[in-house]
Amino acid sequence: MDYKKLLKKLLKWLLYFLLLLLLAFGTAYWTAPYWVPGQVQKFLPDTIKVQSLTLERPGLNSAYLNRLQLNFQLESKIQITLEGVKLSYSLLQKKLNKITAEKASIQIENSSSNSTTKFSNNIQIIELPTDELEIKALSVKGLFIQDLDFADLKLVQKGQQLNLESLLSFIGLEFNLQSQLIINNNTLKSIQTYISQGSDKLELKLIPSLDSEQGFDWQIDSQLDTQNYLPIEGLSDLKVKGSGSFYKSQFIDLLFNPDFILEIPLETARILSQQEIDNLLANKGIKIDSQQVTAGARLELFLKEKAYISIEPDNNYLLTLAAGSFPIKLQHPLLKTQLLLNKVVLDPSLPLSDPKQQISGEMNNVMQFKDLHYNAESLTANSEQLALKIHSNFSIKNSELLLTTKDIQLQLGASSLNNKNFNSRFKPTQWQGEAVVRQNLIGEDTANVQNIKLTQLKPIALNVKLKDEQLKFEQLTNQITIAKENININSQANKLSFSNQPLVLKQLKLNSQVNLPKQHIRGNLAFKDASFINTQLNLDKISGDFKWNLKQPFFKLNGHLKQQKELIPLSYQIDLNKDQHNLSIQPLRLDTLLISRWLNPILNQYPDLNIESSKLESSKLSGNPLNLAFSGVLKLKNLNLNYDQLRVINLQLNDTLSRQPNLDGKLTGKIAKIEVASGIFIQDLQFFMQHQLDRFLLNDIYGNLLGGSFYIPQLKVDPEKILPFTTHLKAINLGDLLIALQAESLFIKGIFDFTLPINISAKGQSITNGNFQNIGSGILQVDSGVSAETNIAFQALENFHYQHFSGTINYDEDGIYHLHIKLKGNNPDLYDGFPIELNLNLEGNLPNLLYSMLISGDMAKPIIDKYHSGELQLPAEAKTNPSNL
Numbered sequence: 001m002d003y004k005k006l007l008k009k010l011l012k013w014l015l016y017f018l019l020l021l022l023l024a025f026g027t028a029y030w031t032a033p034y035w036v037p038g039q040v041q042k043f044l045p046d047t048i049k050v051q052s053l054t055l056e057r058p059g060l061n062s063a064y065l066n067r068l069q070l071n072f073q074l075e076s077k078i079q080i081t082l083e084g085v086k087l088s089y090s091l092l093q094k095k096l097n098k099i100t101a102e103k104a105s106i107q108i109e110n111s112s113s114n115s116t117t118k119f120s121n122n123i124q125i126i127e128l129p130t131d132e133l134e135i136k137a138l139s140v141k142g143l144f145i146q147d148l149d150f151a152d153l154k155l156v157q158k159g160q161q162l163n164l165e166s167l168l169s170f171i172g173l174e175f176n177l178q179s180q181l182i183i184n185n186n187t188l189k190s191i192q193t194y195i196s197q198g199s200d201k202l203e204l205k206l207i208p209s210l211d212s213e214q215g216f217d218w219q220i221d222s223q224l225d226t227q228n229y230l231p232i233e234g235l236s237d238l239k240v241k242g243s244g245s246f247y248k249s250q251f252i253d254l255l256f257n258p259d260f261i262l263e264i265p266l267e268t269a270r271i272l273s274q275q276e277i278d279n280l281l282a283n284k285g286i287k288i289d290s291q292q293v294t295a296g297a298r299l300e301l302f303l304k305e306k307a308y309i310s311i312e313p314d315n316n317y318l319l320t321l322a323a324g325s326f327p328i329k330l331q332h333p334l335l336k337t338q339l340l341l342n343k344v345v346l347d348p349s350l351p352l353s354d355p356k357q358q359i360s361g362e363m364n365n366v367m368q369f370k371d372l373h374y375n376a377e378s379l380t381a382n383s384e385q386l387a388l389k390i391h392s393n394f395s396i397k398n399s400e401l402l403l404t405t406k407d408i409q410l411q412l413g414a415s416s417l418n419n420k421n422f423n424s425r426f427k428p429t430q431w432q433g434e435a436v437v438r439q440n441l442i443g444e445d446t447a448n449v450q451n452i453k454l455t456q457l458k459p460i461a462l463n464v465k466l467k468d469e470q471l472k473f474e475q476l477t478n479q480i481t482i483a484k485e486n487i488n489i490n491s492q493a494n495k496l497s498f499s500n501q502p503l504v505l506k507q508l509k510l511n512s513q514v515n516l517p518k519q520h521i522r523g524n525l526a527f528k529d530a531s532f533i534n535t536q537l538n539l540d541k542i543s544g545d546f547k548w549n550l551k552q553p554f555f556k557l558n559g560h561l562k563q564q565k566e567l568i569p570l571s572y573q574i575d576l577n578k579d580q581h582n583l584s585i586q587p588l589r590l591d592t593l594l595i596s597r598w599l600n601p602i603l604n605q606y607p608d609l610n611i612e613s614s615k616l617e618s619s620k621l622s623g624n625p626l627n628l629a630f631s632g633v634l635k636l637k638n639l640n641l642n643y644d645q646l647r648v649i650n651l652q653l654n655d656t657l658s659r660q661p662n663l664d665g666k667l668t669g670k671i672a673k674i675e676v677a678s679g680i681f682i683q684d685l686q687f688f689m690q691h692q693l694d695r696f697l698l699n700d701i702y703g704n705l706l707g708g709s710f711y712i713p714q715l716k717v718d719p720e721k722i723l724p725f726t727t728h729l730k731a732i733n734l735g736d737l738l739i740a741l742q743a744e745s746l747f748i749k750g751i752f753d754f755t756l757p758i759n760i761s762a763k764g765q766s767i768t769n770g771n772f773q774n775i776g777s778g779i780l781q782v783d784s785g786v787s788a789e790t791n792i793a794f795q796a797l798e799n800f801h802y803q804h805f806s807g808t809i810n811y812d813e814d815g816i817y818h819l820h821i822k823l824k825g826n827n828p829d830l831y832d833g834f835p836i837e838l839n840l841n842l843e844g845n846l847p848n849l850l851y852s853m854l855i856s857g858d859m860a861k862p863i864i865d866k867y868h869s870g871e872l873q874l875p876a877e878a879k880t881n882p883s884n885l
Contacts, residue, residue: 063087079107100134107141119248120213123188131157160184173197200224215247239263252311262301297332316349338364353399353441360395385413401439408433424464430457452482467579470499487514502534522549536693538600553577566594584622589615592639606643614639623659628693631659647675662692694719707733722760729754731775750778764813774805796827796836818843
């Protein structure tokens, strides 16, 4: 065989075949603009129409297109434009294997019949003409206000599963997007999408509902930094997790399952800085550790049951909570709030204050503050702790907020309350209460209501320190009611005592009403048992009922005191700026028996004193009760009293107080008659006295006694002693005295003057160098009861007619008396009336001498008693030497 000829024939046929192929490819290339569009349409399903195609070059298994425009006709008209397209296909199998594009855009146009199209979860998924679709850049227009830009988009279909991967650019951010669609017979069975951006993630799964063709079941799990999407100061990572359902018919219904969770951390320090908080609170006079406020918080929503929300698209997307409730929690170191929304009707296009909006539910608040300080212009308050728990119902309806609660619990730590006039401290207290608050949300409304009532659970002790006084409350309880701009405080205490005054109030009730805008405080004060007991006074079992008000700088009190049937009307005013006190009593009319009980500490020293009822009166008495500085006139009329053998008849006093401390005043007194002994009277007694509570200075004490008069120029009484004083007796008829005393052994006819310097001390009473002197002649008759022959002096004294009768009196604190008597005269029955002069010295122990002289007026009685007892002896010279007589 000739191989060379055979090789030539093969090369010839091969050349012919190559020429034929070149001719076929040339024909296909030049005729491609005519057959490629039709072939591409054959690759696509009927729902996708090739609107235009720009061919770059065709191939047997691929074709390059400059531009490919496709139309999708679904509920909305969708137009896809691809540029730089490569179609990979198999002509034999008439199948597209892969589509890649450098650039693409999707334009979505709403159909005119869209509003009448019924929503359905029976979503038909267009069958991809290829198993893979890759687009380097895709722009979606018309789905949102802002275009969606995809990069490196890749669609891969494997059986019933369609996977999508892409980079999505939206709102200036780039997201990684992964979606998985499960399709059966071109119908969507589920879609699961995962989106991430940095540390943010969003996983969403939708499954057509089995119960309704108009619903989807959904699952969501996301954690987003809200600052990337909704830059609200203080908001940070948002966590949403849970499941539910979505239905759309006439309304849009959202169902949330009990596993639904919403968490939003709040960075309080980014909302308000520590300095801003300090400045804001300082404007209100409040100071706390601002780090308590700037600590982080968390807003949470945890469902405990299914909840349904209905949205009306045709009614401004009106939102209604159709069933269930939404529990919302706010966690913060100072504030923990649990909000349970069980009714919501909201129009997003309207403000919350619009009458159409409705919200109601329950709310639990727990607030806790430490080291709380309040400092206003005139008031400072401090508390170690304030803890508040409130369970309430609330509603917003007809532009009105209504909040009601019957469960308020308040714990107040050790606290203090101070201003320039007082300082008070009290131990921790516990309170419970209730409240009703009604507030119009549109402008001002006079019908607004704020009624808050707090009751202190356990009594406490409270010390209040004033400028010059300290008050101590025992078993104090309080009830506080707040109504709009008024605060009402009802307080009760078992006992109120004062440190510098012996004043005690028991069963105390105090009501205080505070008007905040007017800074006016008023109220009532009542007590059932008050006492004021010291060494001078003993006031007890006194009740009081008063009204009071405080309007800077004056505190005023009006009312009355009552003891038994006696009523004392009084008013009291304090100038807080000047610390001036004024008590006014008008009119005053008191029974002296009641006053005598008040003066028991003094009168107890005189157990035999008996006072008959009279009245102490004053038209007006006013002054400072703290230092007992009063002005006014006190009048006492027709007072009778008895003391031992002393009886005072018709005592009248007129006391003019000077408004100087310690009851300083000037008193004039009159006594119609004093019966000092049987038949012995002091008449028309008058005196003038300057006095304080424990000091007396009596001037010009005078009156009539035994036909004569007596006079004491000055008598001064100090707290510790009575200063020495002198009593002057003028023209005293001793004969009348002896007749009144029924003296049988002694008779004196005569008038005498006495001057008695007296000193009274704790050891006793004394007279130093007292003297007496007769006025005119008289008769002295002494019946000694013994024979006159035994002593010529006794014979002379049996009927002694004297021209001179004088002497000195000394009496010491031990009761020892010394009398020196001088007598000049004669006895007509002895020695033919020869003149006689006697000097008598008498001494002995007679403790009651001064009492007899000052109180009973019987100055001769002790001598007579001595004489009758035989203890009175004449000097020896008179016995043995009659010539001395």
